[in-house]
Amino acid sequence: MRVSGEQLADLLAMWRIRVLEETILSLRLDGRIVGSVHLENGQEAIPVGACRMLRPQDALYSTYRGHGWALARGVPATGIMAELLYRRTGVNGGRGGSAHFSAPEYGFYGENSIVGAGAPIAVGAALAAKFDGSGRVAVTVFGDGAMNQGGVTEAMNMAAAMDLPVVFICENNKYSELTPINDMVRNPDLSARAHALGIPAVRVDGNDPAQVATAVGLAVTTAEHGRGPTFIEATTRRIVGHYIGDAQSYRPAGELAEDEKHEPIVRLKKQLTLQGVTAETLDGVEQRARTEIAAATERALAAPLSDPSTAREHLYV
Amino acid sequence: MRVSGEQLADLLAMWRIRVLEETILSLRLDGRIVGSVHLENGQEAIPVGACRMLRPQDALYSTYRGHGWALARGVPATGIMAELLYRRTGVNGGRGGSAHFSAPEYGFYGENSIVGAGAPIAVGAALAAKFDGSGRVAVTVFGDGAMNQGGVTEAMNMAAAMDLPVVFICENNKYSELTPINDMVRNPDLSARAHALGIPAVRVDGNDPAQVATAVGLAVTTAEHGRGPTFIEATTRRIVGHYIGDAQSYRPAGELAEDEKHEPIVRLKKQLTLQGVTAETLDGVEQRARTEIAAATERALAAPLSDPSTAREHLYV
Amino acid sequence: MSETAKLTYGGAINAALARCLEQMPETLLFGEDVALPGGVFGVTRGLRKAFGERVFDTPISETAMLGAAVGAAMTGRRPIVEIMWADFMLVAFDQIVNQAANVRYVSEGRLAAPLTIRTQQGNAPGACAQHSQNLEALLLHVPGIRVAMPVDAQDAYDLTLSAVTCDDPVVVIENRTLYAGAKSEVRIGGPVEPIGGHRLRRAGDDVTIVTWGAITGSVEAAVDLVAEDGISADVIEAVWLNPFDTEAVLASVRRTGRLLVVHEANLTGGFGAEVVARVCESGVPLSAPPRRVGALDTRIPAAVQLAQAVLPQTGDIVDALRAVTGK
Amino acid sequence: MSETAKLTYGGAINAALARCLEQMPETLLFGEDVALPGGVFGVTRGLRKAFGERVFDTPISETAMLGAAVGAAMTGRRPIVEIMWADFMLVAFDQIVNQAANVRYVSEGRLAAPLTIRTQQGNAPGACAQHSQNLEALLLHVPGIRVAMPVDAQDAYDLTLSAVTCDDPVVVIENRTLYAGAKSEVRIGGPVEPIGGHRLRRAGDDVTIVTWGAITGSVEAAVDLVAEDGISADVIEAVWLNPFDTEAVLASVRRTGRLLVVHEANLTGGFGAEVVARVCESGVPLSAPPRRVGALDTRIPAAVQLAQAVLPQTGDIVDALRAVTGK
Ligand SMILES: Cc1ncc(C[n+]2csc(CCOP(=O)(O)OP(=O)(O)O)c2C)c(N)n1
Numbered sequence A, B: 001m002r003v004s005g006e007q008l009a010d011l012l013a014m015w016r017i018r019v020l021e022e023t024i025l026s027l028r029l030d031g032r033i034v035g036s037v038h039l040e041n042g043q044e045a046i047p048v049g050a051c052r053m054l055r056p057q058d059a060l061y062s063t064y065r066g067h068g069w070a071l072a073r074g075v076p077a078t079g080i081m082a083e084l085l086y087r088r089t090g091v092n093g094g095r096g097g098s099a100h101f102s103a104p105e106y107g108f109y110g111e112n113s114i115v116g117a118g119a120p121i122a123v124g125a126a127l128a129a130k131f132d133g134s135g136r137v138a139v140t141v142f143g144d145g146a147m148n149q150g151g152v153t154e155a156m157n158m159a160a161a162m163d164l165p166v167v168f169i170c171e172n173n174k175y176s177e178l179t180p181i182n183d184m185v186r187n188p189d190l191s192a193r194a195h196a197l198g199i200p201a202v203r204v205d206g207n208d209p210a211q212v213a214t215a216v217g218l219a220v221t222t223a224e225h226g227r228g229p230t231f232i233e234a235t236t237r238r239i240v241g242h243y244i245g246d247a248q249s250y251r252p253a254g255e256l257a258e259d260e261k262h263e264p265i266v267r268l269k270k271q272l273t274l275q276g277v278t279a280e281t282l283d284g285v286e287q288r289a290r291t292e293i294a295a296a297t298e299r300a301l302a303a304p305l306s307d308p309s310t311a312r313e314h315l316y317v
Numbered sequence C, D: 001m002s003e004t005a006k007l008t009y010g011g012a013i014n015a016a017l018a019r020c021l022e023q024m025p026e027t028l029l030f031g032e033d034v035a036l037p038g039g040v041f042g043v044t045r046g047l048r049k050a051f052g053e054r055v056f057d058t059p060i061s062e063t064a065m066l067g068a069a070v071g072a073a074m075t076g077r078r079p080i081v082e083i084m085w086a087d088f089m090l091v092a093f094d095q096i097v098n099q100a101a102n103v104r105y106v107s108e109g110r111l112a113a114p115l116t117i118r119t120q121q122g123n124a125p126g127a128c129a130q131h132s133q134n135l136e137a138l139l140l141h142v143p144g145i146r147v148a149m150p151v152d153a154q155d156a157y158d159l160t161l162s163a164v165t166c167d168d169p170v171v172v173i174e175n176r177t178l179y180a181g182a183k184s185e186v187r188i189g190g191p192v193e194p195i196g197g198h199r200l201r202r203a204g205d206d207v208t209i210v211t212w213g214a215i216t217g218s219v220e221a222a223v224d225l226v227a228e229d230g231i232s233a234d235v236i237e238a239v240w241l242n243p244f245d246t247e248a249v250l251a252s253v254r255r256t257g258r259l260l261v262v263h264e265a266n267l268t269g270g271f272g273a274e275v276v277a278r279v280c281e282s283g284v285p286l287s288a289p290p291r292r293v294g295a296l297d298t299r300i301p302a303a304v305q306l307a308q309a310v311l312p313q314t315g316d317i318v319d320a321l322r323a324v325t326g327k
């Protein structure tokens, strides 16, 4: 079997996110990072698959569960880490923190900690593209639970009515915080809502970066051609709590173990092994990610904390 | 051909609304009613068809375009008229006025002047029914434009997820204020959105009270049986402006004349004529409505204005 | 190259918007019924025709509309959104408070949200409780948002220009009872003024009145009435409420020793409290306790005679002037 | 038949909710993650099990949730809704301000909306700008809504009961930094108190401090610190902000002649301004200008060291006490 360069690149990108999140976890547990932190272990295939199809001019809007999205979009790990550690070198000098940072110079227009609120804002970035000749496509990511926030429907309808270049990516990880999505909807097919608004919609296996990339690539092309928005429901599972400290007692027995069997890194490694890739190569990929993130973390930890005397700055021009 | 008693009753009920609205128009034009007033001429078949299927325990929530809904629900014309004239005998002593009155003693839980805001509130009345043994079905009415207000989707989803006894009636009169709905959506089939949420949905000719009644009757039964919400899109046309004073310059030439040919009173009269009802009988129905509304208006005008010294009352218990 | 034109308040806003669309290609103008129909109050009439697709109608989706403004502003546009009634902001208040207001600060200045929200507020005869509120105080408690409130045609023109030119989110609160009033000479085409400042509507020595919004008209009427009793007042109209010209108020009170604040919004928690607090904290000596005139702390009834009992009337301002000056 | 139990702040709310659900069959309890998971802070733990379907989880639809509360309250239920963070109210503020607040007044008393919104607010270390705001001032400008803000376990219990029993909409603003604090003896099962009133947390003669919310702890600490310098203060904690106990504040200031208001919310347009305005308008003689301590008028940065520079600290309160008393 042929091994594509993309598969190994995806594996590396997913490992980077995984290790970043693991490092953040340990820094949070030993108190060097404080406050609420949302990890995306298990969901890495979605940012990795999606971001490889984005161009520099595209604008990405994620949720609070956004470290991996930022990293996949090209934001340096050290800038993210420093942000969570409230350093001067953080992408926003620590003002955003884990749940609300941005790095527009990398096309990462930011996390949002209000469920669903990023969707209308992404529509605005797409609206701008209609006039500025940038060719920008706006991408907004939100969870299954966010589908029930009215603003998301408003955003999808407005994008559809105006043929705006937006890709709506719904990371359906089955839970909204501690509550299963299927208890909160009658029709578990969330993409049906997009269809009803006249938006082409597809459901993909969100644990497979290749599937995600295919769908996002097509969506970007559709948008570029002036055909407006696409909706992608990417099914996945988070294999960690909603936030650090979540005991996950709401999960049925055995579910987590099952999810871990299908998580994207395990799965891609298995696939690559079947395709003949050696354990050494696979370990090498993991090792490379570990080395990179360790170095980035060290740089972040070495940077000075951002200066409290700057706290009044940048409220207004 | 057989003439059913219901047909004549519907004609009378529609005439009552038409005459009420005409009377309000003239009082508004001569300055005895002030402020913004929304008439529903042309849309009478929807309240008339719907309300004839409602029981005393049901709770109706309308929009600002609600005089006819209140009347069809059984609120006395004099109480409505007095409300618009700010009299003590108005259903809310003039505090609600044309666009925000209620008369819960008749199952009319009120108009709402915030587009879409009545839908979640009706869901609450349905929620109450789940626990109070009343057998109440909640009915909420809103326009085509209101479908794009996020709270309406939220309300529909919550009702669906919880199997709540709600009937969602969308009066699709083709315009939201001065803007055609078809310019504001990609998919003109609004009922598709309800389907996508798992809600049985139907589109009916909203200029035929019998079709509306059939759909609402079935929806009420569905709700009563614990099967949750139904969505009814009733297509219609208003043959007046959005508000009194609207010059309707946004309408294509000839549209209004065409709409007037199909408006529900003209249409039912034509139908009844074909069924052999005499012109005298038809005129008698109209005359009866005129006499009733004239008497109600006179009583309302004779009542004293509500007393400014009461303006502080009823903010809190 | 400034000239003058005879314009109504609404016409002045229209002229300012036209100039913005003309001179700033990055502006966009959108909202419900603003484009093809020209706005429910006719304020945006003709702009679609003149500027094409940059002026467009939106669905009845205030959250999408305001969110779209935030996103477009983040990516280089200068959106001007109309929220038809200030009351309707509340269905989408998150996009103003949690989104627009945070963009610059939280990103440490890497992003900005130069958007203008045009809305109008207050009671008009017969308007219901959901179409009558004066909500400026809610916005004035939110750091990161600028707020302007023009009352005459010249300010309607000038403040609109300054707002659109400002690189931060600005809410311009207009008033529908003013749109179609008398025409007046408006200087157009002059330089864009920086945000901030006040207008001195009357000058006097006995008391400082701070006011804003359409009720400025009643304040002027009241001052003219009490002039016969020998009461003279500084009337400071705060056309910009954020930034608020505290210095001007203090300077006046230092001279008059008396303060009256008048707003149409209900009293408790209104911005009048902030003005009183700033003056009292400053230690400027007062010869009488400060006073506020505002609406009763109730909802607004539709009935005109009830609404009159709730909303501040010229007579209430006269009474307060007599009480605060002791004349 | 009152007894006592050792409870945390969160435990006290849980006990009060259990009692409401037990004794008032018309109560319903709902919100995101409140039922099966027992709430993200564990405050509603066990209630679903004990009371079945009257306790239920909702979609992430604050507008639907609050609207459902309004509708259920109009039709005879007594809903208790949890909005997980006060910041999230803003996606659905219409249902509070334009809907719940209007029900009784606009219907001339024919309808009522006896609903309770439980929420929590304020900064906790590391929280982002969208999870840190103190929004009580927005609610306090809205006639028709009652507002309570408990700080100790006893008040958490008592105010929750009073709120749920109240026949008008009440927002109870809790604080997540308090939920899992130390346990204290809480009288439970006693009679339900009427809404309103204050708590006198310290008694003294030199200055009146008015405060509310979690920052009361810092105020007490500051007062204890300055006691060494011979400064003594009345500390009036406004557990109910609407109705607000103006009389108690005036009575205290009449004695002390000095006023300091402390809140965690940012200064401009905060409710502290209203308190200062009421005191100054009353004409109670002051021996020094009144003062306010609140957060800087900025957004709240996530970085702990930056947030500390923005939010009022005990040292700021000490400084203000020294300044206002001149000691
Ligand atoms: C408007 C709003 N309501 C509630 C919350 C609290 N909250 C944060 S994350 C979350 C769950 C979101 O679930 P989902 O959209 O599925 O995303 P996931 O966390 O699973 O990625 C909730 C309810 C919020 N941040 N904003």
Ligand SMILES: Cc1ncc(C[n+]2csc(CCOP(=O)(O)OP(=O)(O)O)c2C)c(N)n1
Pocket (backbone or CB within 6 Å): B063, B065, B113, B114, B115, B142, B143, B144, B145, B146, B147, B149, B171, B173, B175, B176, B177, B242, C032, C060, C062, C084, C088, C091
């Ligand atoms: C949230 C909100 N946005 C805007 C408005 C202004 N407005 C009043 S009626 C209306 C049009 C509603 O159209 P539709 O829902 O189709 O109802 P119709 O008037 O046609 O019956 C609009 C935009 C409002 N009242 N509330």
Ligand SMILES: [Mg+2]
Pocket (backbone or CB within 6 Å): A143, A144, A145, A171, A172, A173, A174, A175, A176, A177
């Ligand atoms: Mg999820």
Ligand SMILES: [Mg+2]
Pocket (backbone or CB within 6 Å): B143, B144, B145, B171, B172, B173, B174, B175, B176, B177
């Ligand atoms: Mg319509």
